[in-house]
Structures are given as structure tokens and as C-alpha cells.
Amino acid sequence: DAKTTQPNSMESNEEEPVHLPCNHSTISGTDYIHWYRQLPSQGPEYVIHGLTSNVNNRMASLAIAEDRKSSTLILHRATLRDAAVYYCILRPQTGANNLFFGTGTRLTVIP
Amino acid sequence: DGGITQSPKYLFRKEGQNVTLSCEQNLNHDAMYWYRQDPGQGLRLIYYSQIVNDFQKGDIAEGYSVSREKKESFPLTVTSAQKNPTAFYLCASSIFGRGLNTEAFFGQGTRLTVV
Numbered sequence: 001d002a003k004t005t006q007p008n009s010m011e012s013n014e015e016e017p018v019h020l021p022c023n024h025s026t027i028s029g030t031d032y033i034h035w036y037r038q039l040p041s042q043g044p045e046y047v048i049h050g051l052t053s054n055v056n057n058r059m060a061s062l063a064i065a066e067d068r069k070s071s072t073l074i075l076h077r078a079t080l081r082d083a084a085v086y087y088c089i090l091r092p093q094t095g096a097n098n099l100f101f102g103t104g105t106r107l108t109v110i111p
Numbered sequence: 112d113g114g115i116t117q118s119p120k121y122l123f124r125k126e127g128q129n130v131t132l133s134c135e136q137n138l139n140h141d142a143m144y145w146y147r148q149d150p151g152q153g154l155r156l157i158y159y160s161q162i163v164n165d166f167q168k169g170d171i172a173e174g175y176s177v178s179r180e181k182k183e184s185f186p187l188t189v190t191s192a193q194k195n196p197t198a199f200y201l202c203a204s205s206i207f208g209r210g211l212n213t214e215a216f217f218g219q220g221t222r223l224t225v226v
Contacts, residue, residue: 042220043220044154046215046216085153099144099159102153
């Protein structure tokens with residue numbers, strides 16, 4: 001299964017944009033890129049996903065590189081509530097329906 | 112309200128005892144998953160199930176067992192063979208099907224402490 005690589009931690013000032021990177025150099029043509037975030041002592045929650053084109057929703061934007069070997073989750077204005085661990089995972093379109101999570105990026109938002 | 116429910120939130124057991132963690136969903140999802148999370152670590156997949164009466168081992172299945180007798184339920188048993196069972200356990204569910212790619216929904220977790 002294709003895996004992802006993320007920085008262990010990042011910091012951002014409140015009200016500033018945040019760009020969370022993810023490398024997935026072994027991604028296959030049918031893998032979707034999913035992002036989840038986990039607040040302390042809670043289960044992860046879905047943020048956004050995409051295949052090839054950039055995606056926007058009310059929570060964030062997802063920018064996908066043209067070769068699909070990397071992607072970036074963009075939080076347009078970080079708030080204290082955005083402090084969490086962010087996971088980038090690959091989900092196959094067909095085949096085994098397992099979900100593999102890595103260690104994610106711990107985002108600290110500074111007031 | 113539709114959702115996925117794990118119970119109990121906190122569980123204490125003596126070493127050597129088997130313990131079963133509950134996971135129920137009313138989202139009509141085919142696929143269900145169990146993960147283990149240790150402090151400061153990511154999620155590791157224990158077992159997953161794509162349909163009733165079928166399940167597959169994940170990365171760390173040793174010392175755990177599951178059943179999937181009903182679509183709504185996917186209980187996880189932590190057996191005495193699991194050497195280090197104290198952890199945060201998370202259950203998730205999602206739609207399954209070829210060509211479908213949707214998000215997974217997670218429960219709030221069960222924190223198991225073995226003393």
C-alpha cells in the first residue's frame with residue numbers, strides 16, 4: 001500500500017494561513033488523497049479529499065500537485081480550534097478497503 | 112441522529128482478562144475498522160471488515176479478535192494474549208464499494224487501561 005510522509009509538527013499564528021504538506025511519491029493512479037484531523041482525546045474527523053483537481057470546502061482547501069506525488073492542506077485562517085493532529089492518507093478507489101494512517105502533523109496555533 | 116458509538120468511554124481490566132469493546136453504527140455503512148492509538152502516536156489498523164461475516168487482519172491483529180455478525184456491529188475483543196493492551200481504541204465505518212470513495216466516520220474512542 002502506498003504510504004504518506006508528513007512533518008511531525010508545525011506552528012502557526014492565529015488568523016494566519018497554514019499550509020500542511022504531504023508527500024506520497026508511490027501513489028497509484030486510482031488512489032484518492034484524504035485528510036483527517038484529530039483533536040485531543042477524540043476520534044479523527046474528516047476534513048477533505050480529492051483525486052487530481054484542487055478541492056475546496058468549508059473547512060479547508062486541498063492543493064494537489066500535477067504529478068500527484070504531493071499535496072497540501074490549506075487552512076485559510078488558523079484558529080485555536082484548529083490545533084490538532086492532521087493526517088494525510090491514501091484511499092484506493094478499488095480493491096481492499098483498508099485505511100492506513102501514519103503519525104500525522106501536530107499543528108500548534110499560537111494566539 | 113446517525114453516527115457511530117463506542118462504549119464504554121473508559122474501561123479498566125485486570126491483567127490476563129479478556130475484554131470486549133463495543134462499536135455500533137446506524138449509518139448503514141458496509142465497512143468497519145478498529146484502530147489502536149498509543150500516546151503521541153498515530154493510528155494503527157487492527158482489523159477491518161467490508162461486509163457481514165467477513166473481516167481482514169490489519170497491521171497489528173495479534174492478540175485481538177473481532178466478529179461481524181450484524182452490519183451495525185463490530186465488537187473487538189482484547190485477549191490475554193495481547194502483551195500491551197493499554198491504549199486508546201478507535202472504531203470507524205465507511206461506505207464500501209468499487210468506485211466509491213467517501214469519508215470514514217469515527218467513534219469517540221475507548222480508553223482501555225489494564226492493571
